[in-house]
Amino acid sequence: MASAPPALLVKDLKKSFKDVVAVNGIDLEVRPAECFGLLGPNGAGKTTTIEICEGLTEKDSGVVEVLGLRWDTHGHDLRQRLGIQLQETQLSDKISVLETIQLFRSFFRQGPQPDDVIGLVELQEKRDARVGTLSGGQKQRLALACALVGNPDLLFLDEPTTGLDPQARRQLWDLITQFKKDGRTILLTTHYMDEAQQLCERVAIMDHGKIIARGTPRELIASIGVEHVVEFSTGDSAVAANLAAFASLDGVSGARADNGGVQLQVTELHLAVPAVLAELSRQGLPLTELRTHSATLEDVFVALTGRHLRDA
Amino acid sequence: MREHPLFQLTLLRFREFVREPEALFWAFAFPILLSAGLGVAFRNQPADTVHVAAVTASIAASLRQDKLLVVDELSAEAARAALRTGKVTLVAEPGSNGSVLYRYDDTNPEGRTARMLADRAMQVAAGRKDPTPVSDDVAREPGSRYIDFLVPGMVGMGIMSNAIWGLGFSIVDARRRKLMKRIVATPMPRHYYLLSFLLWRMLLLPFEVGVPVGFGVLVFGVPMRGSFLELIGLCIFGSLAFSSLGLLIASRARTIEAASGIMNIVMLPMWIVSGVFFSADRFPAMVQPFIKVLPLTAVNDALRANMLQGSGFSQLIPQLAALAGCMVISFSLALKLFRWR
Numbered sequence: 001m002a003s004a005p006p007a008l009l010v011k012d013l014k015k016s017f018k019d020v021v022a023v024n025g026i027d028l029e030v031r032p033a034e035c036f037g038l039l040g041p042n043g044a045g046k047t048t049t050i051e052i053c054e055g056l057t058e059k060d061s062g063v064v065e066v067l068g069l070r071w072d073t074h075g076h077d078l079r080q081r082l083g084i085q086l087q088e089t090q091l092s093d094k095i096s097v098l099e100t101i102q103l104f105r106s107f108f109r110q111g112p113q114p115d116d117v118i119g120l121v122e123l124q125e126k127r128d129a130r131v132g133t134l135s136g137g138q139k140q141r142l143a144l145a146c147a148l149v150g151n152p153d154l155l156f157l158d159e160p161t162t163g164l165d166p167q168a169r170r171q172l173w174d175l176i177t178q179f180k181k182d183g184r185t186i187l188l189t190t191h192y193m194d195e196a197q198q199l200c201e202r203v204a205i206m207d208h209g210k211i212i213a214r215g216t217p218r219e220l221i222a223s224i225g226v227e228h229v230v231e232f233s234t235g236d237s238a239v240a241a242n243l244a245a246f247a248s249l250d251g252v253s254g255a256r257a258d259n260g261g262v263q264l265q266v267t268e269l270h271l272a273v274p275a276v277l278a279e280l281s282r283q284g285l286p287l288t289e290l291r292t293h294s295a296t297l298e299d300v301f302v303a304l305t306g307r308h309l310r311d312a
Numbered sequence: 313m314r315e316h317p318l319f320q321l322t323l324l325r326f327r328e329f330v331r332e333p334e335a336l337f338w339a340f341a342f343p344i345l346l347s348a349g350l351g352v353a354f355r356n357q358p359a360d361t362v363h364v365a366a367v368t369a370s371i372a373a374s375l376r377q378d379k380l381l382v383v384d385e386l387s388a389e390a391a392r393a394a395l396r397t398g399k400v401t402l403v404a405e406p407g408s409n410g411s412v413l414y415r416y417d418d419t420n421p422e423g424r425t426a427r428m429l430a431d432r433a434m435q436v437a438a439g440r441k442d443p444t445p446v447s448d449d450v451a452r453e454p455g456s457r458y459i460d461f462l463v464p465g466m467v468g469m470g471i472m473s474n475a476i477w478g479l480g481f482s483i484v485d486a487r488r489r490k491l492m493k494r495i496v497a498t499p500m501p502r503h504y505y506l507l508s509f510l511l512w513r514m515l516l517l518p519f520e521v522g523v524p525v526g527f528g529v530l531v532f533g534v535p536m537r538g539s540f541l542e543l544i545g546l547c548i549f550g551s552l553a554f555s556s557l558g559l560l561i562a563s564r565a566r567t568i569e570a571a572s573g574i575m576n577i578v579m580l581p582m583w584i585v586s587g588v589f590f591s592a593d594r595f596p597a598m599v600q601p602f603i604k605v606l607p608l609t610a611v612n613d614a615l616r617a618n619m620l621q622g623s624g625f626s627q628l629i630p631q632l633a634a635l636a637g638c639m640v641i642s643f644s645l646a647l648k649l650f651r652w653r
Contacts, residue, residue: 056653076499080499088490089494092324094331095324099324103323107499146494150498
């Protein structure tokens with residue numbers, strides 16, 4: 001497995017727009033048949049990175065090899081082998097789902113029949129509906145179908161579920177999971193940590209044009225040394241909470257103020273929760289909210305940057 | 313053939329157009345409104361009559377013998393007031409010794425016409441007999457009237473405006489919605505994308521040209537002396553040239569506002585100097601070479617030569633060369649400069 005050539009190889013990639021550095025020297029390697037996630041807040045440089053890999057944006061420096069080929073020498077061959085979904089693609093509202101697929105299919109030498117692609121993204125019922133009448137989730141599935149018409153060796157998905165309601169997101173995740181089972185290689189960008197955790201074998205976390213962590217979701221979560229997160233708030237008197245007192249409790253490895261409450265990094269939940277409750281009553285603080293969850297990629301990002309993905 | 317990208321792209325253009333009710337309405341309404349406007353302006357009118365005033369009943373009776381004179385019988389004072397305000401062009405009043413006095417402005421051609429008509433009427437009424445009998449055969453020769461000049465100019469202007477507006481808006485809209493960027497992310501050869509716009513415009517050509525030409529020929533008897541096939545060829549040639557120019561105009565613009573600014577800058581001079589409403593020969597000889605190479609001048613000159621003089625392609629080489637030049641240069645520049653995202 002390790003000896004197979006990578007589907008995508010990026011070395012020391014740099015790109016600036018005027019005086020803004022969008023991508024500041026990143027390395028990536030996507031292996032065949034894996035789903036690789038580029039995770040980071042808006043403005044981290046994910047879209048610039050993926051568009052350089054898609055051959056839509058010129059790089060300033062560095063190496064980009066897609067399926068072992070380079071854009072400057074094999075651009076046209078590469079286009080035939082890639083499936084691309086852009087962030088916020090607006091397809092023509094005036095034509096139907098089938099007509100859209102037929103249009104995109106005509107650009108590729110080989111690929112499945114338009115009706116088969118429509119079946120793949122479960123839009124059979126909307127086959128003859130105008131694109132303008134589709135819901136957000138259906139449009140996104142159509143955009144996905146347009147990426148699949150050439151039977152691509154490598155699929156680029158840029159923020160595939162942004163702006164969708166939870167049900168539509170689930171549906172799209174199921175589709176992407178199905179593509180993974182079919183053995184397709186996928187590079188996807190997202191700022192939803194649950195999406196990356198759900199879909200990706202490996203992720204790289206990007207912030208300010210750099211990759212700040214990489215690995216499997218499990219490895220990354222393990223790397224911050226906490227298994228659980230306990231969040232509580234004490235109503236108006238939150239400021240009175242003594243962070244240091246909580247950080248030194250049994251089973252707690254760290255504490256930080258967060259959104260008017262307190263967030264504790266916890267290694268042993270069964271010790272930490274009783275200790276927190278005892279400490280609160282010792283300080284005479286009322287408990288208005290208490291939540292615990294297993295550590296996620298979001299917590300990894302918070303631990304690395306001190307910011308949340310959504311408000312970074 | 314259905315699977316060919318160029319076919320599919322042209323189909324996309326065509327579908328987007330015919331499924332947009334407003335665009336379709338204006339595309340159909342404009343040539344019809346234009347033709348209707350011409351119909352009103354050039355409807356068949358009787359020969360012009362001349363308004364004159366007579367001060368006495370006997371003079372009025374004499375003048376009324378001529379059908380081209382409309383005679384008002386007024387007091388001397390009222391008649392002169394009417395002359396001053398232009399309501400009549402001549403006043404006939406009794407002079408001394410039984411003569412008749414004509415008051416009129418001899419620097420106004422209509423005044424001199426009125427003088428001749430009034431005098432003829434007075435003399436005939438008084439018993440003059442013409443020594444030589446004459447009769448009139450009024451000739452209004454098709455091919456030399458203003459309407460004959462105007463219809464080919466309107467056709468040329470229509471081809472230009474439709475191609476440039478139609479292309480400019482569709483392209484900027486596709487760019488703004490990132491539809492273009494998405495299509496460019498596929499292996500589609502880029503010149504197909506641009507060519508599809510040219511083909512789409514050509515599909516609409518039969519209507520854009522057919523309505524004004526058909527109206528001109530059927531209603532006004534505008535002659536079509538040249539080869540019909542060559543006329544079609546000229547329209548296709550013109551459409552290709554203007555569509556290429558439209559591609560070039562829209563090659564960089566990101567907003568509709570920016571595009572319409574450039575479109576107006578390009579089209580306005582041609583509306584004025586390229587002989588749509590009046591002959592381009594009115595401009596100084598010095599600028600004629602520049603006017604002649606403008607694509608609208610070439611189209612208008614070629615259409616007029618075909619329809620009115622029956623000229624063939626062999627006599628229209630300079631015009632065809634100007635159009636070919638415009639097409640090749642604009643299309644290659646557009647392909648080079650085009651902003652694909």
